[in-house]
Amino acid sequence: MKRMQAVVDDEVVRRARGGDENAFRTLVETHSRDVFRLAYRITRNEEDAEDTVQETFIRAYRNLDGFEARANFGTWLYRITANTAIDLLRRKKRHEGRHTPLGEVQPGVAGAQEGLVFGHQVRERVDSALVSLSELERTAFVLRHCEELSLAEISSTLDISVSATKQAIFRAVKKLRSSLAPLRDVSRTTP
Amino acid sequence: MRHLEEQALILHHYGEGDDPALVERHLLDCKRCRDELDAIGRDLRDVGSIPAPERGADYGAEVWRAVAPRLAHRRSRRTWVLAAAAVVLTGTFLAGRLSTRLGSDIPQDEVRERILLVALGEHLDRSEVLLLEVVNTEKGELGQEAARELLRASRLYRQTAHQVGDIATGDVLEELERLLLDVAHGSTPSDTLKSRIRDRDVLFKIRVLQTNFKARGQLLAPQRF
Known part of the structure; x- marks a missing residue:
């Protein structure tokens, strides 16, 4: 399982909780890149991901007292990151439309370029489909598919039932597969 | 033969199926479901x-x-909360009123902090009203009793501010305390008090503190994780 941080320095967290600023700085410096990667996968936008990273650490700092010592700091930070990203996307959605239409499928590109073009089209359609997912669907999917969290962990992270988690992931996969279906059809019909 | 649903196959792909052995047995006998599982894996x-x-x-x-400057605020708030706990406890009537209003699902530190901010805000409001009376009253009673009431709390707040290193707040509260002391004693001529309040911009400084504490209070909105 790909975790934000394999080894959690309990002592650093304990010192940070005690008000040691340098200890919290160590946590920020250790986890920032992983937090950014998760934030980007959920927000699909660098600027939003950057905002999410900063807001995540500020929320974490303000709520260090609520962190249970027996818990994994990385998982706790995941939870804050995912919810901060969802909050940010919901705020943005109230102000602007984020839908990006899917591009046209371009069949029949011959030769060595075909694989590259097909790969590019897959990426483009996956990206568009990810944007079209609801915040919950995308976050649940990213946590399962990319971060390899279990359903129980995702359920706890997003504060929803395991059943709702399954549904969110299922809907996400179904939409992603639908977005790729035209490419499959083209590849089947192209000589 | 009844085929497996897409959801069951997706969960199976992720190793999260309810009954993986049952799915595996079905897949052995069902090419259509095997193909569908392969297609899910490929997608x-x-x-x-x-x-x-x-x-x-x-x-x-x-x-x-980027984040360090934004953390400083919590540090001072947090220190204030811990050091001023005794002060807050003196306002138990406030605690009772507020805890009812705030509900039970808010962290206790946050509740105490909000209580402190409200208590400080009320103290500054009452002090401002008293000083305005001093400035605007031509003759007669200058609010000695009210000043005596405010004096004790003001001293505690001032001591707390200096203990936690919040010099700016401590200095304003010290100035306020000296004025309250003089008003409470009733021995300082009214004109002298008015001059001190005006010349040293005491009312302005109190309003700045009130604004700062209100801003801190607004930052305490509950957050979801």
Whole structure:
């Protein structure tokens, strides 16, 4: 399982909780890149991901007292990151439309370029489909598919039932597969 | 033969199925479901790892530089909360009123902090009203009894501010305390008090403190994780 941080320095967290600023700085410096990667996968936008990273650490700092010592700091930070990203996307959605239409499928590109073009089209359609997912669907999917969290962990992270988690992931996969279906059809019909 | 639903196959792909042995047995006998599971696997492989832009090795330091100034506020608030607990406890009537209003699902530190901010705000409001009376009253009673009431709380707040190193707040509260003391004693001529309040911009300084505490209170909105 790909975790934000394999080894959690309990002592650093304990010192940070005690008000040691340098200890919290160590946590920020250790986890920032992983937090950014998760934030980007959920927000699909660098600027939003950057905002999410900063807001995540500020929320974490303000709520260090609520962190249970027996818990994994990385998982706790995941939870804050995912919810901060969802909050940010919901705020943005109230102000602007984020839908990006899917591009046209371009069949029949011959030769060595075909694989590259097909790969590019897959990426483009996956990206568009990810944007079209609801915040919950995308976050649940990213946590399962990319971060390899279990359903129980995702359920706890997003504060929803395991059943709702399954549904969110299922809907996400179904939409992603639908977005790729035209490419499959083209590849089947192209000589 | 009844085929497996897409949801069951997706969960099976992720190793999260309710009964993996049952699914495996079905797959042995059902080519259609095997093909569908393969198709799910192929689609999800194409989805891939969802690439994210890489950040350099010094990214953590950059993030720290960006967030560190925004953490200072909590440090001072937190210290205030811990050091001023005794002061807050003196306002138990406030605690009772507020805890009812705030509900039970808010962290106790936060509740105490909000109580402190409200208590300080009320103290500053009452002090401002008293000083305005002093400034605007031509003759007669200058609010000695009210000043005596405010004096004790003001002293505690001032001591707390100095203990936690909040010099600016401590200095204003010290100035306020000296004025309250003089008003409470009733021995300082009214004109002298008015001059001190005006010349040293005491009312303005109190309003600045009130604004700061209100801003702190607004930052205490509950957050969901």
